[in-house]
Amino acid sequence: xxxxxxxxxxxxxxxxxxxxxxxxxxxxxxxxxxxxxxxxxxxxxxxxxxxxxxxxxxxxxxxxxxxxxxxxxxxxxxxxxxxxxxxxxxxxxxxxxxxxxxxxxxxxxxxxxxxxxxxxxxxxxx
Numbered sequence: 001x002x003x004x005x006x007x008x009x010x011x012x013x014x015x016x017x018x019x020x021x022x023x024x025x026x027x028x029x030x031x032x033x034x035x036x037x038x039x040x041x042x043x044x045x046x047x048x049x050x051x052x053x054x055x056x057x058x059x060x061x062x063x064x065x066x067x068x069x070x071x072x073x074x075x076x077x078x079x080x081x082x083x084x085x086x087x088x089x090x091x092x093x094x095x096x097x098x099x100x101x102x103x104x105x106x107x108x109x110x111x112x113x114x115x116x117x118x119x120x121x122x123x124x125x126x
Contacts, residue, residue, distance in 0.1 A: 020082060021126040023061070023068035027089065028119040030058040034112060055097055062086075062093040085122055089115070 037054045040047030069086035072078040092115050099108040 017072055017076070017078065017126070020065075020068040020072045020078075021123070023065040024119065024123045024126055027058070027061040027065045028116070028123050030054065030061045031112065031116045031119055034058055035116065038109070038112070051100075055100060059093050059097060062090045066090050082122075089119070089122075092118075 034051065034054045037047060037051040041051055066083070066086040066089070069082040073080050073083050092111065096108065096111050096115065099111065
């Protein structure tokens with residue numbers, strides 16, 4: 001009986017970890033696509049629309065990352081550290097959105113680069 005329960009818990013941890021890895025990969029991809037759409041701001045008439053929509057998708061991906069981290073931690077029995085990382089990303093994403101709306105590119109652009117690097121690091125650690 002104990003072996004069956006251990007196997008079930010192990011499967012839950014793997015499932016939570018897989019969902020967490022997918023959420024981090026999605027967040028990393030959306031941040032990269034934001035850099036692409038930022039370049040399109042300079043060269044096309046629809047770049048602003050793509051960047052605006054992409055910002056909403058990136059913010060949603062950051063929320064999904066936090067949800068995945070909580071699910072991997074609490075019911076899945078994983079460590080709490082990814083929850084702190086995901087929370088930090090959500091704060092960074094919030095600051096990024098505010099800076100974008102306020103048109104402060106001198107901070108908005110470097111913060112985007114930092115977020116992409118940190119997201120790549122989180123993905124590599126998973």
